[in-house]
Amino acid sequence: MRSGTQQLQQIPASQPATSAGSMLTQVSSVLAFIVLLILCCAWLARRFGFAAKKVGSQSLKISASVSVGQRERVVIVDVDDARLVLGVTAQNITHLHTLPPKAPEEDPTPTTPADFRQVLQTLIKRPGKPQ
Missing domain, CATH: 2.60.40 (Immunoglobulin-like)
Structure with a gap:
């Protein structure tokens, strides 16, 4: 029985839609923070001597x-x-x-840069695991 009162229909509360611009802003700010964190870590490593020192001359x-x-x-x-x-x-x-000077290596290996695929395979290779 409806005795003159109106039933209120409850409308589900809709979630506020995030715009593509705000999502892009969030992602780019997090990315910028990560890049700055990497640069700060590299600066600290160089400052405290964890990075290799570069010498300008090959003979020294x-x-x-x-x-x-x-x-x-x-x-x-x-x-x-x-x-x-x-x-x-x-x-x-x-x-x-x-x-006295170091004895020259008997079998000098050529100093060609290694293929990225080969380097990655040697890094993920585990002892005792067949290839």
């Missing part, structure tokens, strides 16, 4: 380095005809010893 190469104090290091530098052991501080560099 740092083959080993060890820290012996807070700002003191002992490094072995390969030059054309000798290997130099140097003590390096913030103020100066001291020649400690001269070593």
Whole structure:
């Protein structure tokens, strides 16, 4: 029985539709944050010495380095005809010893860049797993 009262029909609350522009803005801001995070990590790695140091000359190469104090290091530098052991501080560099040059490798491998597919296969290869 309907005694003069109107039944209120409940309309389901619709979800607000997100526009393509707002979704694109969110995705691009997250992507920008990730790129900045990667750049900051790379800067920190270079700043604190985790990245390899680049030397401008091919005839001068740092083959080993060890820290012996807070700002003191002992490094072995390969030059054309000798290997130099140097003590390096913030103020100066001291020649400690001269070593004979390294023996040349008997079977030098060519320095061609490896194929990405081969590198990826060697990285995901597990010991004991047949290919």
